[in-house]
Amino acid sequence: MNINLPPYKAAIDAGAGSVMTSFNEIDGIPATANKWLLTDLLRKQWGFKGFVVTDYTAINEMMAHGLGNLQTVSALALKAGVDMDMVGEGFVTTLQQSLKERKVTLNDINDACRRVLEAKYKLGLFEDPYRYCNTASAAKEVLSADKRQAARELGARSCVLLKNDRQTLPLKKSGIIALIGPLANNKSNMLGTWAVSGDAQLSVPVLDGMKQVAGSSVNILYAKGANISDDTSFAKKVNVFGERIDIDTRTPEQLLTEAITTAAKADVVVAVVGEASEMSGEAASRSDIGIPESQRKLLTALAQTGKPLVVVVMSGRPLTLTTENEQATSLLEVWFQGHEAGNAIADVLFGNYNPSGKLTMSFPRNVGQIPIYYNYKNTGRPQPEGPTQKFHSNYLDVPNDPLFPFGYGLSYTTFKYEGLTLSTNKINGSQTIDVAFKLTNTGAYAGEEIVQLYLRDREASVTRPVKELKDFQKIKLQPGESKTIHFTINREKLSFFNSRLQWIAEPGTFDLMIGASSADIRLKNTVELL
Incomplete structure (x- = not known):
């Protein structure tokens, strides 16, 4: 809930019209037959109104997972909330028999058909089934x-x-x-x-x-x-x-x-x-x-x-x-x-463009470090700054940190971060905090910098990551140019799912960090949630 699902929730909130099931299992149930995932979470909690399609032959592949024959797994998928069977033809070949045996209902089938037809209607395919099959347009647009x-x-x-x-x-x-x-x-x-x-x-x-x-x-x-x-x-x-x-x-x-x-x-x-x-x-x-x-x-x-x-x-x-x-x-x-x-x-x-990309994944030093990511949680004995200590969380042969950390990326120019100010350091109710600082291009090239805002919850009812990216902006500056950058911190940015799967914001102190990467923090302060 805190790590994997937020990007999908954001896509649903942005108006995604269809969702594809994954091949993997969740808590022992393949995603394609997982009613909690496809109905309870996706439709009831998130309010998704579109249609759900399987990945390529995902229904058929549940037989290898050990969930039954094609008729059984097809019925499980439909009951879980799948509307469209991609390529596998389990729905086409088995649902009529499952309906006779009362393993599925006519309402289950009607709901799936309705969602597929609604998508076609919204796309204008009732008016013109070939609306997006214009070969003349394709010849003109592709690689234009x-x-x-x-x-x-x-x-x-x-x-x-x-x-x-x-x-x-x-x-x-x-x-x-x-x-x-x-x-x-x-x-x-x-x-x-x-x-x-x-x-x-x-x-x-x-x-x-x-x-x-x-x-x-x-x-x-x-x-x-x-x-x-x-x-x-x-x-x-x-x-x-x-x-x-x-x-x-x-x-x-x-x-x-x-x-x-x-x-x-x-x-x-x-x-x-x-x-x-x-x-x-x-x-x-x-x-x-x-x-x-x-x-x-x-x-x-x-x-x-x-x-x-x-x-x-x-x-x-x-x-x-x-x-x-x-x-x-x-x-x-x-x-x-x-x-x-x-x-x-x-x-x-050749410098016609000054590189501005930042890594969205950490690069490990070797495969033994995998999985490696910036928003890890501390063990009870984290390795402190300084020499390696026995009985702490560390490797004997390499440092703990990655070769290149999340958010990292250089430029042909340089940037200076300074003057961090907060409109207030306390949030009470719906109050927000305006975070401001000055960014200056101190090099000889025009360039873009992706400034990154991280937060850490110092004390919570469940263990929390050492830092979490909460916001970022890409800023273009000419040599010598400065700009005041603003971030907003609200109650939502301080919230998380607790052990009871409740979305909450617990009172306490949070570390505020602004930098050029997850490992290159330039400015720090603290905020308090009352």
């Missing part, structure tokens, strides 16, 4: 110039700068750049996972994007350097939707030699490495979330050249990048950006 420009801008905004020693970035639009890596001149992986209908060959690779953005004054030398992976059996599993891991006809040694030779000619090396698009996402679990060995060898060799090394990482999730962080002069996480990936990444590398 304005859509590609939007994709380029959004891609640049999604980049997260993780490291930038010696201000290696932004790159100069002059000199010689060695662009190296299996994802540097690759179209097949730019769209990311679950884009099976997209034409990956219409993507802009990083090589083309850098040439376009840099102009004629930069000499860009390219070498593949390594395969995404040298493991042919692994590649076969990844290449389920087409070739994502292309294993070169040249040997790994030949690829590496070419890369080192290319790097030796350059002023700076840009290495584009990471995952193939199908190495993360649904049905793509990995026990090791590091960069594959073939690419690790490449980065080690490039680091040993002594040239400034900009590592660009493509991935669909946090990776373990401890060694890569040590080797890189600059480290940029770019995810999978779509058709305009090459242009968007080049915009960031």
Whole structure:
């Protein structure tokens, strides 16, 4: 109630028209047959009026969970609150028999049909069943110039700068750049996972994007350097939707030699490495979330050249990048950006756009730290500041904190936080507190900063996290410009679900923290709820 459900509740409050059931179970009951979840919570407590659809064959898959045959699980799903059976056809083939056997009622079936028909009516499909099937419109809109420009801008905004020693970035639009890596001149992986209908060959690779953005004054030398992976059996599993891991006809040694030779000619090396698009996402679990060995060898060799090394990482999730962080002069996480990936990444590398992204997940130092997240709860013996102490909550081989924390992300400029003021430090009833501070761009580039507000409940009837993100704003400032930023704290921001599942705000003291990330708190104060 405090962690998992709030984003879904927010979607319902914002007017979501349909909800999909998940494959997993909750308290021993698969979500697709969970009446508490789909009826008691979703409809009765949250007031949801739309329709519920299963995930792909989720009803059928409850048989493997051990809940019965197709007729049994189909009846369970309908009674729980499912309105539409995606693909599995359990409703179509079994509900008539279940109705005869009184395992479901006509009202159950009518309710489900009504909700589906209401959705079609609201979408205007009664007036025109083919309203959204205009092939002429699709030909005009899909990958149109304005859509590609939007994709380029959004891609640049999604980049997260993780490291930038010696201000290696932004790159100069002059000199010689060695662009190296299996994802540097690759179209097949730019769209990311679950884009099976997209034409990956219409993507802009990083090589083309850098040439376009840099102009004629930069000499860009390219070498593949390594395969995404040298493991042919692994590649076969990844290449389920087409070739994502292309294993070169040249040997790994030949690829590496070419890369080192290319790097030796350059002023700076840009290495584009990471995952193939199908190495993360649904049905793509990995026990090791590091960069594959073939690419690790490449980065080690490039680091040993002594040239400034900009590592660009493509991935669909946090990776373990401890060694890569040590080797890189600059480290940029770019995810999978779509058709305009090459242009968007080049915009960031050359400073046409100043990166402003922040991490929405913590990056672990190694897999042994997982699960790792910023809003953890203390144990009875938390590790204090200073040297590691026996019989406290800590690791023997790594620090407790992540490599890169939630909310983290650098910029080409710097920001100063100062002058925190509160209109009052006490909330009584419906009273609110205005929190204000001054944010100043103290660097040489125009930039955007995502300022973050965290709260901690010092004492409560149930254990509470060490901090919780409660608000954030993205602020754009010119060099030297200052702006007063305001946050509002109300009773709602101090509330939580207690052990009796009551949404309450308990009187007490709360720590107020404002910063650039969950680990980089710049301003502090306290507020009191009366």
